[in-house]
Amino acid sequence: IKPANVLLDEDQNAYLADFGIAKNLEQVHKESLTAGGAIVGSPAYISPEQIKAEPVQPQSDIYCFGIMLFEMLTGRQPFPGPTPVAYIHQHLNDHPPSLREFNTDLPAALDVIVQRATAKNLADRYASITAMLRDLEQAFPQTVVLTHLAAPINGETAVYTRLDTAELAALENPYRGLRSFSEADADNFFGRDTLVQELLGFMSDGADLERFVAVVGPSGGGKSSVVKAGVIPTIRRGGLPDSEHWFIVDLTPGTHPWEEVEAALLRIAVNPPNSLLAQLRDGNRGLLRAVQRVLPADEKTELVMVIDQFEELFTLVEDEAVRTHFLESLVTAVLDSRSRLRVIITMRADFTDRPLNYVDFGEMMRRRTAFILPLTPDELTQAITRPVEQLGLQMEPRLVSTITAEVGQQPGMLPLLQYALTELFEQREGQVITLKMYHATGGVTGALARRADEIFESLDPASQMTARQLFLRLITLGEGVEDTRRRVLQEELLQLGSSSGNRSLIPAVLETFGRHRLLTFDHDPVTRSPTVEVAHEALLREWPRLRQWLADSRDDIRQQRLLAEAARLWQTNGRDDSYLLLGSRLTAFEAWVQTTTVKLTADEQTFLHASLIARDDQQAAEEERQRRELETAQQLGEEQSRRAEEQSAAAQSLRQRAYFLTGAVVIAAVLALAAVGFARSSTNNASLAATRASEALYNSNLAAANEAEAIANANIAATREVEANKEREEAQREANIRATAEAEAEIQREEAQNSERAAQEAYSLSLAANARQALEANNTELALLLALAANRIENPPLAAWQALIDVAYAPAASKEILFQNNIPLSFDLMPNGTHVLVGTNNGELQLYNLETKSIITTLRGHEGSVMSVAVNTDGTQALSGDSNGTAILWDLESGQLIHRMSGHSDAVEALDFLPDETRAITGVNSVNAPGELTIWNLKSGQMISRFGNTIDQNRYGIRSLAVLPNSNTVLVGINRANIADAPQFILWDFEKEEIVQSFQTATGFSISDIAISPDQQYILLASFDNNIYLLDLASNEIVRELRGHGADVSSVAFSPDGKTAVSGSRDDSIIWWEVKSGRILNHFEGHAEDIRQIGFSNL
Incomplete structure (x- = not known):
C-alpha cells in the first residue's frame, strides 16, 4: 500500500490498485511470488518482513498503511531515506517521529495509533484493519463518523455507530445531484431492481446477440445509473455465471473513439503492450484481437465494455470512415463465436434513428434494445426514501407523496429529482426532512434553476461575464435534436482568460459551479489533461438564463466552433500556411469577430491573426508585382519613344544635308556644262563634280533609310506599349475570372446546401412514410421513433410534422379508470x-x-x-x-x-x-x-x-x-x-x-x-x-x-x-x-x- 496505488474518484471514494505483491493467505504452500530471497515492495513504504523476505501477512499492509497515514497527517514521510539502502535501514531500526512535531493540533491518540501500526514486530501491530479503524474513530470523535463498514473483514462483524448531533452534520450526502450514479454509489441506488434483472436477462438468454444490449431512454431517464450502479455491481457479485471473474471497463466515445477504447483496455491489461491503437484500427477484427490480447488466457474470463453516451459517436466524431469502422468492429466482436467481449451501450432516445442507418448495427439495436421507462410510484418512493433511511434519517410522509406527485412519470426528471433531494439533504434540520424544507428549496422543478441563479448572482460582474463564456463553450449545439453537454479541456477555458487578461477568474468560476455540483471534472483518458463538463443536460433544459444565452448566441457559437476546428487543424499540421483561412471565408470571420460577444481563445485569435497577416502580405505582394510590371512597361515605352524621336531627328538632319548636296550637284552640273565649251582642260573638274553628285545622291538615300529605321523603331515602341496595355488588360481579366470563380464557388456552395436540404427533406419524408406504415400496422412504438426522427431537421416538412401529430395522438387510451359503484x-x-x-x-x-x-x-x-x-x-x-x-x-x-x-x-x-x-x-x-x-x-x-x-x-x-x-x-x-x-x-x-x-x-x-x-x-x-x-x-x-x-x-x-x-x-x-x-x-x-x-x- 502506497499513495500511488490509492485512486480517488470524483466523490473522493478511495480504491486500492496494483496488487503486484498480493497473495492468497489461505494457500497451503508458502512459495515466494518472486525469485528466492528477492525484496518485493516500494522502499519508502516497505514493511520489515518484506525486507527480510519473510512471509507477508495482513499486518504487513497495516504497516504500510501506518506509514501512509503518517504522510497524510503531516505532509511528509516518516523516514527521509533518500536511498533504498537508507530506507531499508530506517524501516528495520527506526520508529516514526511524533506527529505533533509537525502538527501540534493533532490529537495525541493518533501518535499511539501510528506507532502501533508501524511496530517492527508483527505481533505488536493491530490484529485487523477494523481494530485500527475503531481507534481512529475514537481519536476524531467530533469530525470522523464511521457509520457503516461496507463488508465484514476476516469474518468480523460489520461496524455501526449511533449518530449524535455532531455526527448528523458530518453525514455524507447520499444523493447524486446532477451526476449519474457510479459503481461506488450502488449502496444508495434504489428503485431499478426490475430493470436491472431485465438487463441481466438480456445478457444471459442464450440468444445469438446476448453479448450486446443497448439501454435507450430520454436524457435524465437514468440510463447510465442503472448500468453503472445496478448492472455492473451485480455482475461483479456473480449475478451471471462466472461473472465474478470478468473484467469491466467503461468509456465514452468522445471525438476519438479508438483512443478511448485503447485507454480503457490498457487499464485492465494483464501484460499491457506499449500501444493497441494500430491493432484496433486494423480491419473489423482489430477490436476482437485487442480484447484477446489484454485478457488472461483463462477462457472463463470475459470483458464487459460499457460505452456510455453512445450518441457522442454521432455528435462528436466527424470522420464518417472512423464511425463506420467503429460500428462494424463492434458487430464483428459481438457476433464472433470465440468472442470474450460483451458490450453495453447507453444512448439518448432522440438519437435512436442514427444507428439505424447502419444495416448490421441497426439490426442489433432493433433486436437488443431495452427502453428506460419512468419509475413507478413504488420505485420512485424507494429512490427517494431508502438512501436517507440507511443513515437513520426520515422523511415526512406528506413530503414523499408531494415529490412523487410532482415528478410523476414525466421523462427526464430523475436528475432534477436527485438535485432537489441533494439540496434538501443539505438543508435538513435534525433527523426528519420536512415538506417545509422542500418548498424552501424550490421543489423538483425549481431547485436546479434557483441554485444556478443564486450562484450566478453571487458573482461580481466580471465573473458573471466569465461564467457566460464558459457555459457557451460547454455545449454542443443540437441540429434537429436537443443540445448536449460538451467535454472541454480546461486549458481551452483558461485561454479565454489569457486573451482577456482575466485568467485568474476562470478557475474561481469553475470551482464555484463545481462545488455546487453543476460542473464535473475529469481527465482526458489519453493525454490525462484536466477536463470539465456540465453535470447533466438537465441544466440546459431547466436553467432559463442558460437557455437565453444559447438563444442569443447560437449562430455565434456555430461560427466559433468552425473557427476552433480550423485553428486546431492549423496547429496539428505545424502551422502550415496552407491551412490558413482564405478569400470570402476569411472575410466572413473578419466581419464576425467585430460583432460577436463570444470570446476567443488565444489559439483561435492567433490563427485568425495569422490568416489576416497572410492575406495582407499576399495582397501587398500582388500589388507590388502589378506595380513593377506597370513601371517596366512604362519605362520601356518611354525608352522606345525617346529612341524614335532621336532617330527621327537624325533622319531630318540627313535629309537637309541631302537637299543641300543635291542643290550643289545641280549647280556643279550647270558649271560643268558651261565649262565644256571653254576648255577641255576642265574635263577633270567635271568628273570631280559628277563624283560629288553621286556622293550627294548616296547621302540622300542614306537619310531616307535612316528615316525609315526611325519610323520602324517608333512603330516598335508603339507596339510594345500596346502589348503592355494588353498585359494590364489580361491581368484585369484574370482578376475578373478569379472573382467570377469565387462567385461561382459561392453559388455551388449554396446549391450544395440546397441539395443537402433536399436530401434531408427526402429522408425526413421517407421516415414519415415509414412512421405511417408502422402506425397502420399498430406498431406505435416504432411509429413514434420514426416520426421523431423525421422531425429532427430544422424546419421539417409539413408531412413530417403531420406524421408526428398523427402518431403522437393516435387514438389510444393511455390511462383508464373504471368506477365500480358510482358514476x-x-x-x-x-x-x-x-x-x-x-x-x-x-x-x-x-x-x-x-x-x-x-x-x-x-x-x-x-x-x-x-x-x-x-x-x-x-x-x-x-x-x-x-x-x-x-x-x-x-x-x-x-x-x-x-x-x-x-x-x-x-x-x-x-x-x-x-x-x-x-x-x-x-x-x-x-x-x-x-x-x-x-x-x-x-x-x-x-x-x-x-x-x-x-x-x-x-x-x-x-x-x-x-x-x-x-x-x-x-x-x-x-x-x-x-x-x-x-x-x-x-x-x-x-x-x-x-x-x-x-x-x-x-x-x-x-x-x-x-x-x-x-x-x-x-x-x-x-x-x-x-x-x-x-x-x-x-x-x-x-x-x-x-x-x-x-x-x-x-x-x-x-x-x-x-x-x-x-x-x-x-x-x-x-x-x-x-x-x-x-x-x-x-x-x-x-x-x-x-x-x-x-x-x-x-x-
Missing part, C-alpha cells in the same frame, strides 16, 4: 396535472392519481349527486356543488369539510373561485326558478350577495361559469329552456352587479360549456346545436365555427398553449381541434357513454 359526473384537474378531483352520483368526491389510477382521498359530505367541482390555484382547497342545492368548501390537504353553503334554489351545476380566492361564485341550473348567481365569503362561509331576477326576468338556468383571471367579470352560460329571446351567455361584472355584454349565436341554442384561452383573447362556446363557436372578446364577434360532432357538445377545453382545443360530445366522441384554422387534428371514438367533461393533464 363520475364532474371533475377538475389539480395544478400538478397528474391528479384529478372527481365528483360522483353518490355524493362523494374522490382524489385520483392518474398515473397509478389509485384513489388518494375520498371526501364525503354531500347528500345529492356532485354536479360541479373547482380546485384553487395551489391545490389546497376545492369547491363542489350538488343536485340538492348545496356547495361545500374542502381542505384537500386534511380532507376536512370547511364550510357548507346551502340555500340554493336548485342544483349547483356551475361554480368557481373568484380571482382573490377569498370568495366563490355559484350558479343554479333551474327552469322552474329564475337564474341565480351567488357570491360567497370563503372565510366565513356566508353569502355576500345573490343575483336572480336582476339578471333577467325570464326563468332559465345557468349551465357553466368561467371567471376571467385578474378581472371583475365572469362568463355565464345560459340554459335557454325554449325561451327564444333569452341570451345564450353573458359577461357579468360581479363587483358592479351588472351585465357588461350579452352574446347570442345564429342558431340560438343553449351553451353547455365555456373555455377561456390562455391569453384571454378568445373563448370557446360548446353548444347544444352540435357546434363549437370561437368568440373574439375584444370585438364581441364569432370568428370561427368548429363543426364535426354529431350530437350536443357537452364540454370544451383549450390546450395550455392555446393553439389547440378538445371537445367532448353526447355522440360518445372527442375531437382534437387546431383552433386557428378550425381543422380537425384527430377524432377519438369508442367511448361507451356520453362525454360529460374534458380537460388537459400533464401526463
Whole structure:
C-alpha cells in the first residue's frame, strides 16, 4: 500500500490498485511470488518482513498503511531515506517521529495509533484493519463518523455507530445531484431492481446477440445509473455465471473513439503492450484481437465494455470512415463465436434513428434494445426514501407523496429529482426532512434553476461575464435534436482568460459551479489533461438564463466552433500556411469577430491573426508585382519613344544635308556644262563634280533609310506599349475570372446546401412514410421513433410534422379508470396535472392519481349527486356543488369539510373561485326558478350577495361559469329552456352587479360549456346545436365555427398553449381541434357513454 496505488474518484471514494505483491493467505504452500530471497515492495513504504523476505501477512499492509497515514497527517514521510539502502535501514531500526512535531493540533491518540501500526514486530501491530479503524474513530470523535463498514473483514462483524448531533452534520450526502450514479454509489441506488434483472436477462438468454444490449431512454431517464450502479455491481457479485471473474471497463466515445477504447483496455491489461491503437484500427477484427490480447488466457474470463453516451459517436466524431469502422468492429466482436467481449451501450432516445442507418448495427439495436421507462410510484418512493433511511434519517410522509406527485412519470426528471433531494439533504434540520424544507428549496422543478441563479448572482460582474463564456463553450449545439453537454479541456477555458487578461477568474468560476455540483471534472483518458463538463443536460433544459444565452448566441457559437476546428487543424499540421483561412471565408470571420460577444481563445485569435497577416502580405505582394510590371512597361515605352524621336531627328538632319548636296550637284552640273565649251582642260573638274553628285545622291538615300529605321523603331515602341496595355488588360481579366470563380464557388456552395436540404427533406419524408406504415400496422412504438426522427431537421416538412401529430395522438387510451359503484359526473384537474378531483352520483368526491389510477382521498359530505367541482390555484382547497342545492368548501390537504353553503334554489351545476380566492361564485341550473348567481365569503362561509331576477326576468338556468383571471367579470352560460329571446351567455361584472355584454349565436341554442384561452383573447362556446363557436372578446364577434360532432357538445377545453382545443360530445366522441384554422387534428371514438367533461393533464 502506497499513495500511488490509492485512486480517488470524483466523490473522493478511495480504491486500492496494483496488487503486484498480493497473495492468497489461505494457500497451503508458502512459495515466494518472486525469485528466492528477492525484496518485493516500494522502499519508502516497505514493511520489515518484506525486507527480510519473510512471509507477508495482513499486518504487513497495516504497516504500510501506518506509514501512509503518517504522510497524510503531516505532509511528509516518516523516514527521509533518500536511498533504498537508507530506507531499508530506517524501516528495520527506526520508529516514526511524533506527529505533533509537525502538527501540534493533532490529537495525541493518533501518535499511539501510528506507532502501533508501524511496530517492527508483527505481533505488536493491530490484529485487523477494523481494530485500527475503531481507534481512529475514537481519536476524531467530533469530525470522523464511521457509520457503516461496507463488508465484514476476516469474518468480523460489520461496524455501526449511533449518530449524535455532531455526527448528523458530518453525514455524507447520499444523493447524486446532477451526476449519474457510479459503481461506488450502488449502496444508495434504489428503485431499478426490475430493470436491472431485465438487463441481466438480456445478457444471459442464450440468444445469438446476448453479448450486446443497448439501454435507450430520454436524457435524465437514468440510463447510465442503472448500468453503472445496478448492472455492473451485480455482475461483479456473480449475478451471471462466472461473472465474478470478468473484467469491466467503461468509456465514452468522445471525438476519438479508438483512443478511448485503447485507454480503457490498457487499464485492465494483464501484460499491457506499449500501444493497441494500430491493432484496433486494423480491419473489423482489430477490436476482437485487442480484447484477446489484454485478457488472461483463462477462457472463463470475459470483458464487459460499457460505452456510455453512445450518441457522442454521432455528435462528436466527424470522420464518417472512423464511425463506420467503429460500428462494424463492434458487430464483428459481438457476433464472433470465440468472442470474450460483451458490450453495453447507453444512448439518448432522440438519437435512436442514427444507428439505424447502419444495416448490421441497426439490426442489433432493433433486436437488443431495452427502453428506460419512468419509475413507478413504488420505485420512485424507494429512490427517494431508502438512501436517507440507511443513515437513520426520515422523511415526512406528506413530503414523499408531494415529490412523487410532482415528478410523476414525466421523462427526464430523475436528475432534477436527485438535485432537489441533494439540496434538501443539505438543508435538513435534525433527523426528519420536512415538506417545509422542500418548498424552501424550490421543489423538483425549481431547485436546479434557483441554485444556478443564486450562484450566478453571487458573482461580481466580471465573473458573471466569465461564467457566460464558459457555459457557451460547454455545449454542443443540437441540429434537429436537443443540445448536449460538451467535454472541454480546461486549458481551452483558461485561454479565454489569457486573451482577456482575466485568467485568474476562470478557475474561481469553475470551482464555484463545481462545488455546487453543476460542473464535473475529469481527465482526458489519453493525454490525462484536466477536463470539465456540465453535470447533466438537465441544466440546459431547466436553467432559463442558460437557455437565453444559447438563444442569443447560437449562430455565434456555430461560427466559433468552425473557427476552433480550423485553428486546431492549423496547429496539428505545424502551422502550415496552407491551412490558413482564405478569400470570402476569411472575410466572413473578419466581419464576425467585430460583432460577436463570444470570446476567443488565444489559439483561435492567433490563427485568425495569422490568416489576416497572410492575406495582407499576399495582397501587398500582388500589388507590388502589378506595380513593377506597370513601371517596366512604362519605362520601356518611354525608352522606345525617346529612341524614335532621336532617330527621327537624325533622319531630318540627313535629309537637309541631302537637299543641300543635291542643290550643289545641280549647280556643279550647270558649271560643268558651261565649262565644256571653254576648255577641255576642265574635263577633270567635271568628273570631280559628277563624283560629288553621286556622293550627294548616296547621302540622300542614306537619310531616307535612316528615316525609315526611325519610323520602324517608333512603330516598335508603339507596339510594345500596346502589348503592355494588353498585359494590364489580361491581368484585369484574370482578376475578373478569379472573382467570377469565387462567385461561382459561392453559388455551388449554396446549391450544395440546397441539395443537402433536399436530401434531408427526402429522408425526413421517407421516415414519415415509414412512421405511417408502422402506425397502420399498430406498431406505435416504432411509429413514434420514426416520426421523431423525421422531425429532427430544422424546419421539417409539413408531412413530417403531420406524421408526428398523427402518431403522437393516435387514438389510444393511455390511462383508464373504471368506477365500480358510482358514476363520475364532474371533475377538475389539480395544478400538478397528474391528479384529478372527481365528483360522483353518490355524493362523494374522490382524489385520483392518474398515473397509478389509485384513489388518494375520498371526501364525503354531500347528500345529492356532485354536479360541479373547482380546485384553487395551489391545490389546497376545492369547491363542489350538488343536485340538492348545496356547495361545500374542502381542505384537500386534511380532507376536512370547511364550510357548507346551502340555500340554493336548485342544483349547483356551475361554480368557481373568484380571482382573490377569498370568495366563490355559484350558479343554479333551474327552469322552474329564475337564474341565480351567488357570491360567497370563503372565510366565513356566508353569502355576500345573490343575483336572480336582476339578471333577467325570464326563468332559465345557468349551465357553466368561467371567471376571467385578474378581472371583475365572469362568463355565464345560459340554459335557454325554449325561451327564444333569452341570451345564450353573458359577461357579468360581479363587483358592479351588472351585465357588461350579452352574446347570442345564429342558431340560438343553449351553451353547455365555456373555455377561456390562455391569453384571454378568445373563448370557446360548446353548444347544444352540435357546434363549437370561437368568440373574439375584444370585438364581441364569432370568428370561427368548429363543426364535426354529431350530437350536443357537452364540454370544451383549450390546450395550455392555446393553439389547440378538445371537445367532448353526447355522440360518445372527442375531437382534437387546431383552433386557428378550425381543422380537425384527430377524432377519438369508442367511448361507451356520453362525454360529460374534458380537460388537459400533464401526463
